[in-house]
Amino acid sequence: MxxxxxxxxxxxxxxxxxxxxxxxxxxxxxxxxxxxxxxxxxxxxxxxxxxxxxxxxxxxxxxxxxxxxxxxxxxxxxxxxxxxxxxxxxxxxxxxIQLWSEIELGFQVAKGQLLAITGTNGKTTTTALTGAIMQRAFGNSFTVGNIGLPYTEVALKTTEKSITVLEASSFQLETIIRFHPHVAAITNITPDHLNRHHTMENYIRIKEDISSNQTVDDFLVLNYDDEVLRAFGERKDLKPKVVFFSSTQLLDDGYDLEDGVICRKEKGEKTELIRTDELQLLGRHNFENVMTAIAMAVCMKAPMDAILDAVRKFRAVEHRIEFVAERYGVKYYNDSKGTNPDAAIQAIKAMPGPTLLIGGGYDKGSSYDEWIDAFGGKVRYLVLLGQTRDAISDCAKRHGFTNIMFAEDMQEAVKVCASYANAGDYVLLSPACASWGMFPNYEVRGKVFKECVRAL
CATH class of the missing domain: 3.40.50.720 (NAD(P)-binding Rossmann-like Domain)
Structure with a gap:
């Protein structure tokens, strides 16, 4: 069809x-x-x-x-x-009655090449960056999916020569039938949405299904540092050509990070591509997102000069460790998209100095122990709101972290942080929880945070 x-x-x-x-x-x-x-x-x-x-x-x-x-x-x-x-x-x-996701319908109607990205964290930034590269390299491109623009909204605008870059959530991948990206990527897989998917095994299977219709003519970009994805990429029955990336290990083939430089490896031969200090993105996880996007673009045979030009110019996506403002020597960052503990861990790691952290929200059945452990002396105060604040507070105290305050709403949380922050500190909204209950979605939560910061 x-x-x-x-x-x-x-x-x-x-x-x-x-x-x-x-x-x-x-x-x-x-x-x-x-x-x-x-x-x-x-x-x-x-x-x-x-x-x-x-x-x-x-x-x-x-x-x-x-x-x-x-x-x-x-x-x-x-x-x-x-x-x-x-x-x-x-x-x-x-x-x-056969169940289709909206991205399945879009795929069935659309024309041209499809690139698709999924993963627990990083997929929105990777999708936006890959879309920017495709636009810079080829011109006729669309960026759609869970990033905010429905695939079905642009499907009839696509042509045989157009390229569509799509962010796919696990909810969308549950009901695909013939959905078939030429280049697919899975950024990472960590616990999330277990209130819906119930088990990690089921969640992993759904994420890996992004490649279920791929053939030997297609490509699959995977995170070598993720044990689940490394094992998946090494399976003998996997049809697409696998391209690995790693931010912690040196690879013979793929993309890795060496002394602050993103490199491409081909049979052990190294080509240095770009220094991380040339990027406008913070944090190792964002360097992984850049490697993913570069790898996908190379699979599409995009010129390397166009790829690197787009990468250098790319700024953080809204609500993903987004710089908001500096007030009285304190820098405020909006990471409202940090809706699970692993994403929030990456945001903490990206902060360059002492941090006052705003967290809490809707309970998705997550465990907060690793998140608390990631504070590592960097988090000075934890300001909590929403349904999960008591559970997170109890968890933090079990781990010996007691600088905890509660807030009834975002305005109070921001004001509390402003009053306790010192010049040179960072205030970070990275909730480790969904927004529901207090906000209709993470976008509204992030916008409210930014309004509160700008009103200081």
């Missing part, structure tokens, strides 16, 4: 959020008919219809699902926010 229409097909779209609206538009534009369903009965059907032409072949169902509407439907495009274990989803699978 890739590049073809959905003419005369009746397709269900589950979820009336941003990706669901984009998916519905795409199906309608390619000649299909849509049943748009959302379990939230408080939504306004009138407002949802404003997104579409008056004569659209569209049925909207809110609240309880009317199963008579499922007649003739063979495919349901799923919002990534819908847990596949809900009773509603079981009704679909009982009726043999």
């Amino acid at each position: 890739k590049g073809e229409t959905l003419m005369n097909e009746k397709v269900m779209v589950a979820g009336a959020g941003k990706s669901g609206i984009a998916a519905t538009k795409l199906i309608l534009e390619t000649g299909g008919e849509v049943l748009l369903y959302d379990g939230n009965e408080a939504l306004s059907e009138e407002k949802i219809r404003e997104n579409f032409p008056e004569n659209a072949r569209l049925t909207i169902c809110l609240g309880e699902l009317d199963e008579t509407l499922l007649t003739g439907i063979q495919i349901c495009v799923m919002s990534p926010g819908i847990d596949l274990e809900t009773p509603f989803v079981r009704k679909l699978t009982d009726k043999k």
